[in-house]
Amino acid sequence: MKKDEPPLDFPDTLEGFEYAFNEKGQLRHIKTGEPFVFNYREDLHRWNQKRYEALGEIITKYVYELLEKDCNLKKISIPVDATESEPKSFIFMSEDALTNPQKLMVLIHGSGVVRAGQWARRLIINEDLDSGTQIPFIKRAMDEGYGVIVLNPNENYIEVEKPKIHVQSSSDSSDEPAEKRERKDKVSKETKKRRDFYEKYRNPQREKEMMQLYIRENGSPEEHAIYVWDHFIAQSAAENVFFVAHSYGGLAFVELMIQREADVKSKVTAVALTDSVHNVWHQEAGKTIREWMRENCCNWVSSSEPLDTSVESMLPDCPRVSAVNPHGHSQVKQKIIKEKCHETWTFSTC
Numbered sequence: 001m002k003k004d005e006p007p008l009d010f011p012d013t014l015e016g017f018e019y020a021f022n023e024k025g026q027l028r029h030i031k032t033g034e035p036f037v038f039n040y041r042e043d044l045h046r047w048n049q050k051r052y053e054a055l056g057e058i059i060t061k062y063v064y065e066l067l068e069k070d071c072n073l074k075k076i077s078i079p080v081d082a083t084e085s086e087p088k089s090f091i092f093m094s095e096d097a098l099t100n101p102q103k104l105m106v107l108i109h110g111s112g113v114v115r116a117g118q119w120a121r122r123l124i125i126n127e128d129l130d131s132g133t134q135i136p137f138i139k140r141a142m143d144e145g146y147g148v149i150v151l152n153p154n155e156n157y158i159e160v161e162k163p164k165i166h167v168q169s170s171s172d173s174s175d176e177p178a179e180k181r182e183r184k185d186k187v188s189k190e191t192k193k194r195r196d197f198y199e200k201y202r203n204p205q206r207e208k209e210m211m212q213l214y215i216r217e218n219g220s221p222e223e224h225a226i227y228v229w230d231h232f233i234a235q236s237a238a239e240n241v242f243f244v245a246h247s248y249g250g251l252a253f254v255e256l257m258i259q260r261e262a263d264v265k266s267k268v269t270a271v272a273l274t275d276s277v278h279n280v281w282h283q284e285a286g287k288t289i290r291e292w293m294r295e296n297c298c299n300w301v302s303s304s305e306p307l308d309t310s311v312e313s314m315l316p317d318c319p320r321v322s323a324v325n326p327h328g329h330s331q332v333k334q335k336i337i338k339e340k341c342h343e344t345w346t347f348s349t350c
Helices: 045-069 121-126 135-143 178-202 221-233 248-259 261-267 287-296
Strands: 019-021 027-029 074-078 089-093 103-108 147-150 157-161 210-214 240-246 268-274 297-301 320-322 335-338 343-346
Touching (some): 027 121, 045 089, 103 135, 103 221, 135 147, 221 261, 248 287, 261 287, 268 287
Parallel strands (some): 103 240, 268 297
Antiparallel strands (some): 157 210
């Protein structure tokens, strides 16, 4: 028989979990100083996973706070014309994001549970904030005089509990004798009782049934990228716009190019991709887009080769180079070459 599962009732603060980030940005147990332990309870993988997810949600909010307090970014609600009652999302921008006349940096994370300001939740929990968040990129950009916009492409909907549908018993409206209806109701109750009993062991804690309410014009990462382009990036004063896009963020950028090719070419100077999953064939990117990508994009990919070593690609799009240095340390390095200024800006996060 399956072991009874403890309640899926977790703290809603880091302190409640007895964890905190130390001065190095590492998540450590307040009392023991140890890193996060996933297998908190043996033989209860589902419970441990739910605990991990609950901690992840707290960390998402924590990173949002860092974006506002440490990076001085503003949280901007979208859609910009949303009514009070409709679902909303948000992005983050620096004060000068739309007014900086020279340069603007746009950051797009990948798919999954990550939200604005994050590259990888796993790295935040198991390594440190510098490895798993976009904060080093944001601070470096602002120090170099860039305006910054941080996209939030995975915040596509809100979840609400499904309304319960009360089904009227057919016996209530029949002409059956009262005694027969009572027998039927009794059998129905006993059946439900047995079903609930066995359900306890099949699914120890039945979670609430939820429904998704999608955010207007932001129902997917691709839609989100186009919306932010139309309402913010395209309206910015910056002469040179630079993108850093990770994983699915690269696919979202290519889709943006397909939908807004002329506009993107007129404003975007260079694009740094990291392990991008875009595919110019599947996305049906035209010849002119592929040619532009070869000249203006570079994709740093996971590789055992020395950092910046050329990596062969089967697709006729942008160059691919290694994102691992000769000593084997995982390293993401974005070089954005601004042709007009003849500058090179290099990011490194270890």
